[in-house]
Amino acid sequence: MARPKSDIDVRxxxxxxxRFLAEGVDGASLRAIAxxxxxxxxxxYYYFPTKDDLFLAVVEEVYERLLADLVVALDPEKPVRERIRQLYERVGRLNDEERLVLRLVVREALVSSSRLESILARFQRGHLPLVFRMIADGIADGTFDARRDPLVLAGALLGVGAAPQVLRRFLGERLGLTPSANLAEQLVEVLFEGVGKKLQ
Amino acid sequence: MARPKSDIDVRxxxxxxxRFLAEGVDGASLRAIAxxxxxxxxxxYYYFPTKDDLFLAVVEEVYERLLADLVVALDPEKPVRERIRQLYERVGRLNDEERLVLRLVVREALVSSSRLESILARFQRGHLPLVFRMIADGIADGTFDARRDPLVLAGALLGVGAAPQVLRRFLGERLGLTPSANLAEQLVEVLFEGVGKKLQ
Structure with a gap:
């Protein structure tokens, strides 16, 4: 009879x-985690030879599934605008686990440049090339205004999509902000058409 | 002869x-700071009765001067679009000290909800009312498209202005991104007109 697969690595x-969330990666003791x-x-140590390996494995557990969704959302076969809409929609549907790990990643990126490097290296083998491909495709096919500074373009893409999440997290309840049902679609409109009043 | 004013509180x-930047507020020891x-x-303890007082004083030292500039930038006498341009310009000119403290604020806001509360309370007596006033003015005078979800509007305002800073900090050198001279003006254009290619 086969032994049941151990869940010790998951535990x-x-x-x-x-522990990392409560005390930071540097602050958390392996003894307490054990x-x-x-x-x-x-x-x-058997499963994760270094603390950084353990940190990356914590990220990977959540990122792997998220990446699978992003690969579908950012499929180069789709029009650029549709890729962005699906990207924003997926970011809007981050679950609690993903939010926690994102928080951990941001915090550790602010604390440790070696951890920032590892995370970026992982993302560069993950969703980043798909985002860069989307920007390049959008410039090439005229979806984006090619006169824009690439920093502005990438910044707007990131900022418009991510900022509502940040605001909801930090000010949402206080300000009574509840997102519209079609938030992702509205964000795409704002990204492409801006927030200025249009002349009819 | 008057004694020279002590600089002990500044030290x-x-x-x-x-210490806070290197070890986090929770991790840093008062003994080491002393x-x-x-x-x-x-x-x-004489100057800062609690560790949170000390943290807030560290933020205040830098925020006070930044706020003085923001009060000028966000002066309600100015047109909304001009307020935003000056806001983006000032954010683009954050100095090293301000960047460090901003990093500290973001990190501690992710770690401690009581520190997040204190910081928000300070900002609500600081630049936040000016930002909300600007959004309200922009909706009232037709600068903003009033059909937009306020979350989307505020998010776009924050995201478009702040994201290039984030990208420069984390990916700038790697991607060879150098900002244009008129970055603030470009960001305002993107905020109002979007990144989509315009029909001539």
Whole structure:
């Protein structure tokens, strides 16, 4: 009879995520993580040779699934505008786990330049090439105004899509901001047409 | 002869900022901060009764001067579009000290909800009312398209202005992105007119 597959690595990952969020990667002790996961430090080292490996594995667990969705959303076969709409929609549907890990990534990127490097290296083998491809396609096919500074273009793409999430997270309840049902579509419109009043 | 005014509080602030950035507010020890500042813990408590007071004072030292500039930039006497241009310009000219403290604020807001509350309370007595006033004025006088979801409007305002800073910080050198001289003006154009190619 086959032994049931051990879930010890998953338990370590989830214990590490909780500790990393509460205390930062530098602050969290492997001993405490091992205890929370019901194992010992030796077992952590067996699966994750360094603390940075453990941190990257915590990110990877969530990123892998997100990336699978982003590959579909950013499929180069689709028109650029539709890729952006699907990207914004997926970002708007980040689940609690993804939000927690995103928070962890932002915080660690602010703390540790080596962790920032590892994360960027992972994203460069992940969704970043698809985003750059989309920008290049949009410039080539005239979807974007090619006279724009690439920094402005990429910044607007990132900012318009991500800022409502930030605002909802930090000010949403306080300001009574509830997003419209068609938020992603509105964001795409604002990205392409701006927030200025149009002459009819 | 008058005694020279002591700079001990400033030395404590700068030592605290460096430690907070390196180790987080929770991780930094008052003993180490006192040592770096060439004083003792008693003197820190004398000036800053709690660690959160010390954190807020570190933020305040930089925010006070920034706010003075924002009050000018966001003066309600000016047209809304001009206020936004001056806001973006000032954000583009954040100095190293301001960048460090902003990094600290973002990180601590991600770690501690009580610190997030204190910071928001400070901003609500600072630049936030000017930003809300600007949005309300822009909707009232037709500068903004009033059909837009306020979350989308505020998000676009924040995102378009701030994202290039984020990108320059994290990807700038890697991607060879150097901002145009008229970056603020371009950002305002993108905010109002979007990144889509215009029909001539």
């Amino acid at each position: 370590i990952l989830h214990a590490a995520r909780a 205890k929370d996961a019901g194992t010992n430090i030796g077992m952590i | 404590i602030l700068h030592a605290a900022r460096a 040592k770096d500042a060439g004083t003792n813990i008693g003197m820190i």
